[in-house]
Amino acid sequence: MAGIYVHIPFCKSKCRYCDFTSFPDKLCFAESYMACVYREMALRQKELESYTFDTLYIGGGTPSVVDESYIAMLVAAARKNFKLKEDAEITIEINPGTISAGKVEMYSKCGINRYSVGLQSAIDGQLRELGRTHTLNQFITCAKLLKGKNFNADVMIGLKDQTADDVKKTIEVAAAFGAKHISMYALTPEDGTPIYSDYLNGELPDGDEVAALYDEGYKRLEELGFLRYEVSNFAKKGFQSRHNLNYWRRGEYIGFGVAASSCINNVRLTNTFDLDEYFKCILSGHLAVIDSEKIDKEGQKEEKIMLALRTAEGLNIDEFNAEFGGDFLKDYGAAIKKTCEYIEIFEGRLKIKDRYLFVQNSIIVEFLRG
Amino acid sequence: MIDKRHIRNFCIIAHIDHGKSTLADRLMESTGQVSERDMEEQLLDSMDIERERGITIKLAPVRMFYKADDGVEYEFNLIDTPGHVDFTYEVSRSLAACEGAILIVDATQGVEAQTLANVYLAIENNLEILPVINKIDLASARPDEAKKEIEEVIGLDASYAPLVSAKEGINIKEVLEDVVKYFPPPSGDDDAPLKALVFDSYYDNYKGVILFVRIKDGCVKAGDKIKTFRSDRVYEVTETGAFNPALVPKNGLFSGEVGYIAASIKSIQDVAVGDTVTGAERPADEPLPGYKKVQSVVFCGIYPLDGSKFGDLKDALLKLQLNDASLIFEPDTSQALGFGFRCGFLGLLHMEIIQERIEREFGLDIITTAPSVSYKVVKTDGTEMFVDNPSHLPPVSEISYMEEPIVKTEIFSPPDYLGQIMDLCREKRGTFLQMTYLDKSRVKLEYDLPLNEIIFDFFDAVKSRTRGYASFDYELKGYEKSKLVKLDILLNGEVCDALSMIVHEDSAYARGRTLCENLKDAIPRQLFEVPVQAAIGGKIIARETVKAMRKDVLAKCYGGDITRKKKLLEKQKEGKKRMRQIGNVEVPSEVFMQILKTNKD
Numbered sequence: 029m030a031g032i033y034v035h036i037p038f039c040k041s042k043c044r045y046c047d048f049t050s051f052p053d054k055l056c057f058a059e060s061y062m063a064c065v066y067r068e069m070a071l072r073q074k075e076l077e078s079y080t081f082d083t084l085y086i087g088g089g090t091p092s093v094v095d096e097s098y099i100a101m102l103v104a105a106a107r108k109n110f111k112l113k114e115d116a117e118i119t120i121e122i123n124p125g126t127i128s129a130g131k132v133e134m135y136s137k138c139g140i141n142r143y144s145v146g147l148q149s150a151i152d153g154q155l156r157e158l159g160r161t162h163t164l165n166q167f168i169t170c171a172k173l174l175k176g177k178n179f180n181a182d183v184m185i186g187l188k189d190q191t192a193d194d195v196k197k198t199i200e201v202a203a204a205f206g207a208k209h210i211s212m213y214a215l216t217p218e219d220g221t222p223i224y225s226d227y228l229n230g231e232l233p234d235g236d237e238v239a240a241l242y243d244e245g246y247k248r249l250e251e252l253g254f255l256r257y258e259v260s261n262f263a264k265k266g267f268q269s270r271h272n273l274n275y276w277r278r279g280e281y282i283g284f285g286v287a288a289s290s291c292i293n294n295v296r297l298t299n300t301f302d303l304d305e306y307f308k309c310i311l312s313g314h315l316a317v318i319d320s321e322k323i324d325k326e327g328q329k330e331e332k333i334m335l336a337l338r339t340a341e342g343l344n345i346d347e348f349n350a351e352f353g354g355d356f357l358k359d360y361g362a363a364i365k366k367t368c369e370y371i372e373i374f375e376g377r378l379k380i381k382d383r384y385l386f387v388q389n390s391i392i393v394e395f396l397r398g
Numbered sequence: 399m400i401d402k403r404h405i406r407n408f409c410i411i412a413h414i415d416h417g418k419s420t421l422a423d424r425l426m427e428s429t430g431q432v433s434e435r436d437m438e439e440q441l442l443d444s445m446d447i448e449r450e451r452g453i454t455i456k457l458a459p460v461r462m463f464y465k466a467d468d469g470v471e472y473e474f475n476l477i478d479t480p481g482h483v484d485f486t487y488e489v490s491r492s493l494a495a496c497e498g499a500i501l502i503v504d505a506t507q508g509v510e511a512q513t514l515a516n517v518y519l520a521i522e523n524n525l526e527i528l529p530v531i532n533k534i535d536l537a538s539a540r541p542d543e544a545k546k547e548i549e550e551v552i553g554l555d556a557s558y559a560p561l562v563s564a565k566e567g568i569n570i571k572e573v574l575e576d577v578v579k580y581f582p583p584p585s586g587d588d589d590a591p592l593k594a595l596v597f598d599s600y601y602d603n604y605k606g607v608i609l610f611v612r613i614k615d616g617c618v619k620a621g622d623k624i625k626t627f628r629s630d631r632v633y634e635v636t637e638t639g640a641f642n643p644a645l646v647p648k649n650g651l652f653s654g655e656v657g658y659i660a661a662s663i664k665s666i667q668d669v670a671v672g673d674t675v676t677g678a679e680r681p682a683d684e685p686l687p688g689y690k691k692v693q694s695v696v697f698c699g700i701y702p703l704d705g706s707k708f709g710d711l712k713d714a715l716l717k718l719q720l721n722d723a724s725l726i727f728e729p730d731t732s733q734a735l736g737f738g739f740r741c742g743f744l745g746l747l748h749m750e751i752i753q754e755r756i757e758r759e760f761g762l763d764i765i766t767t768a769p770s771v772s773y774k775v776v777k778t779d780g781t782e783m784f785v786d787n788p789s790h791l792p793p794v795s796e797i798s799y800m801e802e803p804i805v806k807t808e809i810f811s812p813p814d815y816l817g818q819i820m821d822l823c824r825e826k827r828g829t830f831l832q833m834t835y836l837d838k839s840r841v842k843l844e845y846d847l848p849l850n851e852i853i854f855d856f857f858d859a860v861k862s863r864t865r866g867y868a869s870f871d872y873e874l875k876g877y878e879k880s881k882l883v884k885l886d887i888l889l890n891g892e893v894c895d896a897l898s899m900i901v902h903e904d905s906a907y908a909r910g911r912t913l914c915e916n917l918k919d920a921i922p923r924q925l926f927e928v929p930v931q932a933a934i935g936g937k938i939i940a941r942e943t944v945k946a947m948r949k950d951v952l953a954k955c956y957g958g959d960i961t962r963k964k965k966l967l968e969k970q971k972e973g974k975k976r977m978r979q980i981g982n983v984e985v986p987s988e989v990f991m992q993i994l995k996t997n998k999d
Binding site for chain 1: 924925926945947948949950951952953954955956957958960961963964967968970971974
């Protein structure tokens with residue numbers, strides 16, 4: 029499996045928790061930027077001739093702030109340069125405040141078949157606190173526009189003054205208006221973001237409180253028929269995100285645009301985070317790579333385990349042995365023994381037991397070298 | 399060879415901070431031993447720890463030449479001495495190599511408790527004592543009172559004491575002249591069989607063990623065959639020399655001189671400080687009186703953080719022991735900490751210094767267990783034993799009774815803090831002996847205190863309750879019967895032997911409770927709930943719970959995050975490596991020091 033990612037670094041405004049590469053004041057460059065992305069695709073076309081891609085993911089930023097025609101051209105450019113499967117999963121991230129019937133129509137016409145909506149919370153006060161530019165009502169309008177389509181709603185936990193009921197309400201709203209997939213993320217206050225000072229001031233729920241919110245949310249999601257397939261991702265049967273599963277299975281992927289990264293042939297490339305530099309490189313006919321990391325075999329194994337153990341399906345042991353040689357159960361005997369209470373091995377797969385998935389780091393580190 | 403009459407061997411005795419190292423530096427400077435410009439602050443304190451803490455731990459010898467007013471050039475051998483009470487042993491070693499001692503008294507503070515102990519040691523060793531009043535440049539200096547105190551408290555004639563400021567270089571010349579005038583030259587017979595007292599030693603990777611000696615009789619030079627009274631192994635001297643304070647080769651050492659001998663001695667165990675070196679061909683009949691064997695007062699376990707470094711730790715301890723004979727150790731094992739050593743020290747500061755030197759000079763990460771004293775256990779069958787390791791205590795049913803070491807403590811303080819000090823001593827099970835007003839501003843309090851109450855935080859408590867004004871000194875008095883119990887700590891239901899301690903019955907409950915509280919905060923949360931319990935003989939007396947960890951996850955991990963997220967996990971793994979596994983509980987090494995705190999912080 030292989031996926032394509034395209035990063036659209038524009039936003040109406042920067043959310044207070046946002047640590048991504050996005051420029052709220054540079055929307056005027058959108059046209060040139062999109063042109064560069066098409067160009068970047070062309071630059072890598074030859075190299076990826078032998079690949080067939082299963083998914084295309086347009087993320088951001090807020091891809092829905094740029095003109096929908098550029099998005100349509102983007103999908104076309106991807107199809108033109110690469111072998112993208114006929115039934116490929118093509119996702120776009122949208123902000124409920126920047127969507128219209130016309131946009132949805134265009135998206136759907138150009139082949140987009142999955143949407144990811146940044147709901148975050150069904151409580152308007154919390155949305156304001158986060159610096160989101162939309163309201164609950166706008167989400168509802170957006171969800172109505174997406175009626176009958178496959179869409180995900182993002183839900184955040186760990187917000188200031190958030191209660192379990194708030195989390196449940198948000199999940200219920202998303203479910204009621206037709207979301208087939210819900211991502212429930214714990215807010216991670218990153219140093220340098222405005223929300224970090226809330227964290228330093230002790231205004232955000234602590235780890236225990238976040239865990240309690242997660243447990244409540246998890247319970248409600250299961251009740252509503254959303255099955256957890258990764259620690260933060262829940263889906264109705266058959267609606268898992270194929271694009272993201274590819275990351276957790278350590279499939280190959282290629283990324284375009286500022287800050288995007290690729291991993292092909294165990295070389296991870298990262299593009300520049302600087303918009304001007306990106307323009308300069310692409311316009312002069314070069315890739316905009318600032319970091320290239322060759323991943324050795326041990327590193328590949330570690331990534332494979334660390335990613336697989338995030339998921340409910342866990343690690344396929346036979347596949348692991350076939351890919352890397354050796355005998356997983358023997359080679360990792362010490363780690364398995366040490367974590368035996370928290371993991372299970374069933375039908376050839378090793379996974380973290382359900383109730384320990386939210387404390388997975390301390391289990392995963394036992395499988396790392398050193 | 400210099401005329402013996404023109405040699406002066408002396409040391410300096412002073413309380414911490416009274417300016418010993420500064421005066422020593424000034425003497426070296428005035429004798430042209432070092433130029434002012436090349437002078438690194440406080441030359442003799444060569445260990446990093448000494449400079450940082452502003453104290454002298456090791457004795458450091460130095461040779462100077464001084465042209466006195468009588469026109470004669472004299473050779474001065476100054477042996478610097480540590481001031482802290484823990485290092486009395488080191489002091490007695492340097493005293494044995496000297497004929498005189500300069501006693502520095504701070505003109506602003508007068509005579510201090512610790513100075514007294516060392517002065518008496520010097521008097522016992524028949525040393526001539528020259529009092530020097532230092533810090534006369536300070537506004538608060540009261541030199542006359544200081545002199546009066548010397549006369550009243552010590553009984554020395556201080557009328558001729560030079561008034562100096564080592565810092566400002568005032569009256570240093572007077573001190574040099576007095577050294578010539580008042581200190582006797584060494585006696586000794588160059589033609590007699592060699593007798594040299596080893597007062598220190600250290601290991602040099604190229605030259606082997608370097609012996610610091612005071613030649614009492616005879617002489618020694620390169621090529622001579624020597625041996626010690628301790629072993630019959632014969633060594634050939636490869637080099638002799640003096641200290642400037644670095645080692646400077648010098649052909650031959652003669653009676654009365656202080657210097658070093660290198661003889662390619664590779665086996666550290668072959669020489670001991672206090673030993674006598676003599677000629678292999680014409681040995682002396684009997685050794686010089688050695689040093690009083692020191693008694694370790696404080697004990698603790700030292701374990702390598704990384705279990706595979708046991709050999710390195712052993713090597714480090716052996717090398718430290720070479721120039722610190724007061725350090726004793728023997729191999730020990732702990733269920734919790736694996737293989738390590740049980741070490742004995744002269745006091746708490748000595749323990750701290752050794753721990754620090756192991757970490758710094760040998761680059762080893764170590765875990766230390768709580769300090770303990772040596773208890774006398776009288777068993778029901780009438781036999782006696784000494785136990786300094788709580789886990790070696792016999793079962794309660796076999797113990798008839800126990801005795802603990804008691805120290806006689808002298809605390810000197812301004813009268814304002816008497817109440818606080820007396821409260822503290824009461825809390826620490828002290829027995830009041832007497833109180834003496836030394837003068838208007840100083841009172842001497844004498845208490846008998848159990849040593850195990852002092853080894854935890856008594857120093858700090860005295861200092862903090864008297865805003866640093868009080869000082870104290872103690873000496874071992876003997877053993878007294880006491881109601882002692884072994885306090886065990888259980889982590890997740892299992893006794894952690896490295897956290898056990900012996901405490902007085904009356905304070906056991908409070909200690910157990912505080913310890914559980916401190917441990918609860920120090921032990922990181924695990925994937926399961928960890929009960930932390932304190933128990934006496936199987937009876938649980940306190941309990942806290944380290945709650946199970948509930949959140950330990952990276953919320954998102956997609957294509958662009960993988961490298962960064964992996965680094966975060968690797969960092970977490972690094973942290974885990976610094977932990978010890980006690981049963982199935984992972985415990986950071988700092989936890990073992992929590993036991994030291996008697997208060998909740």
